[in-house]
Amino acid sequence: MKHYLFILLAIVIACKSSDKPTPAPTPPVTTVDTVGKFQNPLLTAAPDPWVTYKDGFYYVMHTTGNNLRIYKTSAMSRLNSARPVTVWTPPATGPNSRDIWAPELHFVNSKWYIYYAADNNGNDATHRMFVLENESADPTQGTWVDRGQLGLPENKWAIDGTLLQQNGQLYFAWSGWETDLGGSQYIYICQLTNPYTVSSTTRVKVSSPDYAWEKNGFGVNEGPEFLVHNNKVFLIYSASFCGTDLYALGQLTTDASADLLNPASWTKSATPVFGPNAGNGTFGIGHNSFFTTPDGKENWLVYHANAASGQGCGDNRSIRMQPFTWKADGSPDFGIPAPITQWIKRPSGE
Template identity: 35%
Template sequence: MRLIRIFTLMMITVMYSNQSYSQATEFNNPIAEQRADPWVYKTDTGDYFLIATVPEYDRIVLRKANSINGLKEAKEKEIWHKHEKGVMGSHIWAPELHRIDGKWYIYFAAGEAENIWNIRMWVLSNSSVDPMQGKWKEEGQIKTQKESFSLDATTFEHKGKRYLIWAQNVRGGDSGTALVLSEMKNPTTLTGPEVILTEPEFSWERVKYNVNEGPAVIKKDGRIFVAYSASATNHNYCMGLLWANEDADLLNAASWNKSPGPIFYTSEELKRYGPGHNSFTTSEDGKSTIMIYHARDYKEIQGHELSDKNRATRARKVNWTKSGFPDFMQNEKD
């Protein structure tokens, strides 16, 4: 586990200084009802694709529009369904859509039909120009060094190398999930080493469950940022932030810094409960950073939080401070 640097607290103070609370970009929120763990991919031609977890946890769906607001009314298509037996048979969670070397890939988590919590990371691929078309091929499981509960894979490229970040139970028992980073040989294979970037250590990461999950990567002004989510998926769900210098050795845990407090969390005043599991995209003009995330508009949940269907996909602009850090505007409405 990397050490949190002494200057982290000072950096957090700087990163939230000189904040600007203006937000001109308007969204017709929620962008999608009953869609959790949302991921939006924007193509070079300006098409937006939304992929997310459905409350039945049984399939992968995709929708396409030429604007973020357009995703709200876009026709949704089921592109893959869970297996009736064996692996990929339950808990179809957190799909992400990526375009790599001219081919589409979907990373997602799935349990087994007979053992629903035996969750691992899986990959689909599609050679079509449009991911709404063509046939999706099952590429198999992403194999990690430790065979254990694994989910929420995301991938990014940096300086000619491709990396995967995911959440995994690396300590066993009820230790929860940490975020792990590895270099990739290809879009479906890790080369290692597998480096733990963060584990649940602060109280806000350990409410009901010990959770670091849902990583989302954004690069800007010489830094690589990883937003992630923590705690149970009720009103305690919230987001933290990691960052490293773009010239640092990303596979050295000491290269990464961690916010000691959450950077986006429940607001009773704004009726925003349990925000998290986000992705990043850009506005239609490419000038603004847009965060896509899920939240509920009420606090009290009947039964287990995973049985509540009403995590909705939302969009909001992210500003940037003068010191080069993302400003999630905690006290501002969407």
């Protein structure tokens, strides 16, 4: 009898225990604080990025191949929310009708200028630099006037042109062939009297693909971009063939007071300053640009990269950005390419 009562009591207790609500599952612990942060890429299918800042807005361009488009945004980390404005389409035929590459937007003497490379109906050997001009305060508005081909000295193959305003002078740097027969690419520089008129009678070669890390695929120095800091002028360029994963950034350095048209004024870093690749969705790193946040507190590197190995020079290249600092000697410290899985703090002021 006692045994029966014990069993009955156990059943009652079990039934009462089953009436208790099932506890809610414990939410997973979030190890990454994403508030105020972003992840790369900023834009997909966007090689050869260029960014400049004026009056509260960043203006961004990149290679499309068949037109010139400008993105306007007040927040670089939210670039994918901006809608591009097509400001120019090429003629059906002629010297600037095809392969519209690496456009850059510059503000000089109260006017906007776009420099771009183009060729004659797909004939790569005819690639030259061209210039457009706009008097509007906003480069996504107004009228773009065709200033024609930029008459670079010796009139050789030329791509990836960029402009520097320094010590009251205008300088133009680009990537070019030494002859008309192709082969290795070099960095040249010349002087301008105004944004669409060249004053130099000869082009000055300031960089050749000398090191092994500049010769993957074949010897390439291209995508030159000026960076001025304190009393130094840096020329950051892309090295090796963009079709390899080993595309990387190199660096030339000179004093701000030096003769920029004297090759002896420039010193080349013996190793890459950024890249070549870091895995984790960052392959074929190159063709960079820079910006400083409006409050002057942060410096940022903008560049393109592929998300996977072997994707080459096509539209798989996407725009990335990350902050950089300065070394004790005044040169830039770009760090290592950030994985696309990394959350990065948004630029100051965003």
